[in-house]
Amino acid sequence: MVSHRQFFNEEMETLPKQKLQALQLERLQAVVERAYTHNQFYRKLYDEAGVKPSDIQSLADIRKLPFLEKKTVRAAYPLGTAMRPTGGEGGALQLHATSGTTGKSVPVFATRKDIENWADLNARELWMVGLRPGDVMMNCYGYGLPTGGFGFHYGAMAMDVMSIPMGSDARQYERMFDFIKDFGVKAVCMTPSVGLYIGNKAAEQGLDFKSTSLKIGLFGAEPWPWETRLKIENLLGITAYDEFGMTEFLGPGMTCECESRDGMHAWADSFLVECINPETGEPVEDGQDGELVWTWLTGDGTAMIRYRSRDLSRLWWEERCACGRTHPKISGIKGRSDDAVSIRGLIVFPSQVEAALIQFPETASNFRIIVDRKNDLDTFALKVEVKDLTLLDDAERVKLLQSNMAAAVKSITGNTPKIELVAQDSLPRASGGESKTASARVEDRRRSL
Structure with a gap:
């Protein structure tokens, strides 16, 4: 029977490394050729770098291509990375986008081919963690411009799993609990902070999910230590799995843990991932810490080639994992190599906050920026220096300014901060090498928890 299969797409999930890498080279050459031939943005980028598609004769030759930076992609907004027209036969049918530093986003155009492949990748992951046709999944990622909820939704449909699009508002935990019990939910997917929040709410109410159908949890969009995983598992009575994806590549569906839970399989037939020294750009050895760089080998509506994620992790290949899969693995994301901070599953840059203020x-x-954790949910506070100290004596004016600033920051970052106005020159400033980072502008208290 179908439900007893070990893999959703056995042929591709177990393809030997040598054949996988041959397929990667074939697809890399094709996407570079297509981007250079049909995309003005890439042609200019590669001409300036002095590289032609014919220069890509091996996987190692990818290093001849320039890195793609987020700022470069944003400068090409709105259609710089698009590979298909919008709408019509073969055209892009769906548009997703990241948040932008100054209101501009990184748009991602998905064709029918992209959506079908996206569904396959996510179905592999849902199957890998134990879901089967006829099961019920509650999807607690957001459904919007970021790709959060859509990938797993499409994956569930592809494998005949019923998906409940609950969304990411943890305040509706009472409804979540009802649906878990009343509709036989087997799996939930959400951010770790939301998992902790609803788990603690369940504990307060004396709910024990061990007597329900709930067995599996998929958690991503935030770094989370093993201790957090164990706490979530205990609170919800589940086995928790790590997953990772990026809106720029129609994530989720890029990587996920298998039953071994010793790294996330990165689907090498769709993505070529490199691990580099973030300072030099040179590759690091297998299993060494570095920054992940991604190339979308199967992207039809969008070209993303050598995109620097700024995510810090490790990459390694095994001939065959204990689960039987052959795709390489990355470790859980440790943090970022740039000045970004993840708050409530969204990446916030100090430059975004500055653009608002x-x-x-x-x-x-x-x-x-002060990030903390209260009741297992991220908190976001901003201390803002004001030029005129006498302003702080006017309570009504302070209240109005705090409200307006919070709204402006939310419009750019998607997160609403609690604003505190302080005297000028009262906050720490960058000094020495620190000036190259945002360390003087970000205080992440979660790291000490």
Whole structure:
């Protein structure tokens, strides 16, 4: 019977490494050729770098191609990386996008071919963690421009699993509990912080999910230590799995843990992942810490070639995992090599906050992001220096300014901060090598928890 199969796509999931890498080279050559021939943005990028598609004769030759930076892609907004027209036969049928530093996003165009492949990749992951046709999954990722909820939704449909699109608002935990019990939910997918939040709410109410159908949890979009995983498993009575994806590549569906839970399989037939020294750009040895760089080998509507993720991890190949799969693995994301911080599953850049605050004439030259965790959910606070100290004596004016600043920051980052106005020159400033990072503007108290 279908439900007793070990793999969703056995042929591709167990393809020997040598054949996988041959397929990667074939697809790399094709996507580079197509991008150079049909995309003005890539032709200009590669001409300036002095590289032609014919220069790609081996996988190692990918290093001849320039890295793709987020700022470069944003500069090409809106259609710089598009490979198909919008709508019509063969055209892009769906548009997703990241948040933008100054209101501009990284758009991702998905054709029918992309969506079908996306569904296959996510179905592999759901099958890998134990879901089978006829099961019920509650999807607690957001459904919107970021790709969060859509990937697993399409994957569930592809394998005849019923998906409940609950969304990411953890405040509706009562409904979540009802649906888990009343509809026989077997798996949930959400961010780790939401998992902790609803788990603690369940504990407060004395709910024991061990008597329900709930067995599996998929968690991603935030770094989370093993201790957090164990706590979530205990609270919800599940086995928790790590997964990782990026909106720029129609994630989720890029990587996920198997039953071994010793790294996430990265689907090498669709993505070529490199691990580099973030300072030099040179490759690091298998299993060494570095920054992940991704190339979308099967992207039909969008070209993403050698895109620097800024995510810090490790990459290694095994001839065959204990689960039987042959695709390489990455470790859980440790953090980022740039100045970004993940808050409630969304990446926030200090430059985004600055772009929002600079609109206000009252703002001085410095601010500080303070991220913490309360009741197992991320908190986001901003200390903002003001030019005129007397402003702080006017309670009504302070309240209005705090409200307006919070709204401006939310419009760019997707997160609403709690604003505290402080005197000018009262916050720490960058010094020495620290000036190359955002360390003077970000205080992440979660790291000490």
